[in-house]
Amino acid sequence: MTDLAITRLSAAQADFDTTLTRLLAWDDSVDHQVNESVRHILAEVKRRGDAAVLEFTEKFDKLKAVSVADLEISSERLHEALNGIPQAQREALEHAAERVRDYHQRQLQSSWQYEDADGTVLGQKVTPLDRAGLYVPGGKAAYPSSVLMNAIPAKVAGVGEVIMVVPTPAGVVNEMVLAAAAIAGVDRVFTLGGAQAVAALAYGTETVPAVDKIVGPGNIFVATAKREVFGVVGIDMIAGPSEILIICDGLTDPDWIAMDLFSQAEHDEQAQSILISPDKAFLDAVEASILKLLPTMERADIIAESLTCRGAFIEVSDLAEAARISNRIAPEHLELSVAEPAALADQIRHAGAIFMGRHTAEALGDYCAGPNHVLPTSGTARFSSPLGVYDFQKRSSLIGFSAAGADRLGRVASVLARGEGLTAHARSAEYRVNREREAGQ
Template identity: 60%
Template sequence: MKKLDTQSPDFQAELKALLAFETAQNPEIDRIVADICADVQKRGDAALIEYTNRFDGTSAQTIDDLILTQDDLQSAFGRLPENIQTALKTAARRVESYHKHQKMESWTYEDEDGTLLGQQITPLDRVGIYVPGGKAAYPSSVIMNAMPAHVAGVKEIIMVVPTPKGERNDIVLAAAFVAGVTKVFTVGGAQAVAALAYGTESVPQVDKITGPGNAFVAAAKRRVFGVVGIDMVAGPSEILVIADGTTPADWVAMDLFSQAEHDEIAQAILIGTSQAYLDEVQTAMNRLIETMPRRAIIEASLGNRGVMILAKDLDEVCEIANYISPEHLELSVENPQEWAKKIRHAGAIFMGRYTSESLGDYCAGPNHVLPTSRTARFSSPLGTYDFQKRSSLIQVSEQGAQKLGKTASVLAHGESLTAHARAAEFRLKD
């Protein structure tokens, strides 16, 4: 891992360079994705089958070869060992419980002249969830995307998931069963996003697409935004660990590995106030890497984008953390709740030495679909609110129309919109 010191005159420039990364805006990727989306929009199922066979190495003859029913999902669940079944149900229950706290309810009030104002909350009708496949299986992504949609009241949840070489992962499909997914299409990539956005003969058009994917998926989501809603354009996974030296070095080393093993372009950052402790963590990493099945991916990730930062104190550490605005932030320090008050920008904050980020990935309860690439400065984790929408309610009383009508008339004339003004004036008694 690279080593940086906040006292270095080049620190800010070096940090900025390490954080800069966005494959979804690659012009070549955008061109390929644009062609795929246009083709799926034009040819529907035929294009979807063709791209799936080409990119995933499958041999589907008809769209039925790419559709899984509830019976298929239940069968996958039944094939799993009991301990995995229990783990899936436990995670789903905890995620559901947490997201119930986020559910928004409709509200109204009346002002002094009897005018009713408020907000009506309604769920989306149909959503599409993208579940990554390829380098690893992600049943947790199924649960994290589907459960808040259920809590919100969404009636139809369509899942797409790539199956390279036609290999279907029972744990992923079982998670879809547990999470109540309506239907599964074994397709992925930009073609899956396009199918959800535009609809095909077999894939229904959805109102919103959620879930992370690779650079092609991210580019496709950006392209179809406006036709449908999206949760976010997700980049590579990230973790920032703030350590004051009180957490065993092995624990911190493994927390860094836990994000690095996702992908060669994932990012792991450790910030501490003691060079001796940073060295201790590096020594632990050198030893523990020998035990990692995904060692090559971890080493590539840490070598390309990993960094250890030496800061003068925890106040400075928090300032740096707010600039980085990480997807996952571990506060592996004493009194973590106090230090959390200084964090303004992070997708999720994991407080205390016993709170490994991996618990949040699977079963703690909060959502693991989080803003990346510094977008936590202005966006939030996926939640129940992403599957609800708000309609303003306005019911003006006769008395209220007398006062509001005059105000609206003055402003409308000021904008030279005579019909606007007259519409309000017609309702005036004098």
């Protein structure tokens, strides 16, 4: 591991912007074969329902069942898992769930309305989705934290029914995932995975109800399927590789920073970890910590490839320049490991989540801080937000004209509609205009 080389950049170098652009580039194009396979699966499930789901589940997950109903996990089984996991795990899940629920309850939006002087009523009606689908990775890549982060905002929003799908390859069930579903209040759970699970949620089958929105992470087949069914249902986002950007003034323990970089790099080889500092000697110290600590990591090979291929150390003139570069990158996770993080945060416009201060490890946000860990990646924080209660609520405009209001604004609408050549629009508005008032003017 000692031959690991992390890209070094200086904001002062002439080709900095083009070099940074190349470093940030991530090809999210879908392999043609994957695309064709996913489209075939979606079409078959849409056409044949349960029968297709059973066939694909047996083929891909090596799980044979007589009916899709046999693949549903009962509420009793979920609570059995909750009661059966080690007490420390249960307490950790419950503590995390409590914090996530408390945070998201503050996002809950309410309906509102107001009245014009002439009695016209305008407003907004906020209602939850009827049904949401939650995809949870299964098998070895099992994430109970994802269950909490996706299901709890939906329940806080008032979603009528949360349907969870989780693959169980060869029948391997993760007890913590089931326990998390019990804690989060998931209504129904099916041991389905892959594109066939997404299709079942999007189109509905004889057994799996169709949902209004699908959320949750998955592999390339799941991500491709979500992209394909968008429009039939809503989706949360198409997520790219995990990212962390750390801005440090050079005064944090370099071992801490090295491990924070590792925390994202260990996800997969495409994950991106970037450190920005005005202190060149500190960048050297962190690199030394990386070389020292890397051999102690279970996923050392993945971390090494991630850091070598997509990691970077960037030297800047000051923290203000660091903030400007951060806004250019728009990272998923941004750590401000500086003396005055709040002041620096004022300069940040684009980031999925901002972790403020030396003691705020990004990993806390992944599990139990409270805010959602489903965050925009690949620069999409420029226009996207973390998953939240608002993703499970819809807004309908309320418009109620009084006679006086219809008269007043009907005249405005008439002029605009005729200007657009839409006569029926104009006449519809004009029918409500008070002609007697018009004649008296």
